[in-house]
Amino acid sequence: MNNYFNPNSMYTEEDFIRCFRMRCHVFERLLHVVQQVNLYFRQKLDRTGHPGFSPHQKVTIALRMMAYDTSTDLMDETFGKSESTCLDTLVEFCNTIVQLYKEKYLHEPNREDLDRLIRKVEDRGFPGMIGSLDYMHWNWKNCPTGWQ
Structure with missing residues (x-):
């Protein structure tokens, strides 16, 4: 304490x-x-x-x-x-x-959730990112060899 x-x-x-x-x-x-x-x-x-x-x-x-x-x-x-x-x-x-x-946060995203997330990522410069993690093309200096 x-x-x-x-x-x-x-x-x-x-x-x-x-x-x-x-x-x-x-x-x-x-x-x-x-x-x-x-x-x-x-x-x-x-x-x-x-x-x-x-x-x-x-x-x-x-x-x-x-x-x-x-x-x-x-x-x-x-x-x-x-x-x-x-x-x-x-x-x-x-x-x-x-x-x-569970009801608010621990569920699959519904249409409203997806729309909110899409707006958020577009505002940050990543349009079309939802559902596609391979869309992120950042250089990662210490990326494990197996993931390259």
Whole structure:
């Protein structure tokens, strides 16, 4: 919490973006929505009566595992959370995101989506690009030999 989320955090907004691949307000909005939908992401007391992992910790673990393809061992060392709990957290997070955003973002594009994307790519100078990844002819200095 002291590193990223408190008012006088140790790290800056730029550090947050580099670490989480999103702005802090986006993380907070995602955290809030996930907590509303899935009780798993609310803080509870453990069997000894002490507070368990915070919602911030749970979402942080899930996002870091996805953003960095991090193993559960590293999460165990960093957050002190067991491998099975890290995996449970990741599964709960992914299922919740699918539940929340399936209809709006996780579907094949419809006509309206395609029209919006076509306008966007044309504005950026890539007309006719939808549906054809081979249309992109950029020089890629470090392109793997097999793709050339």
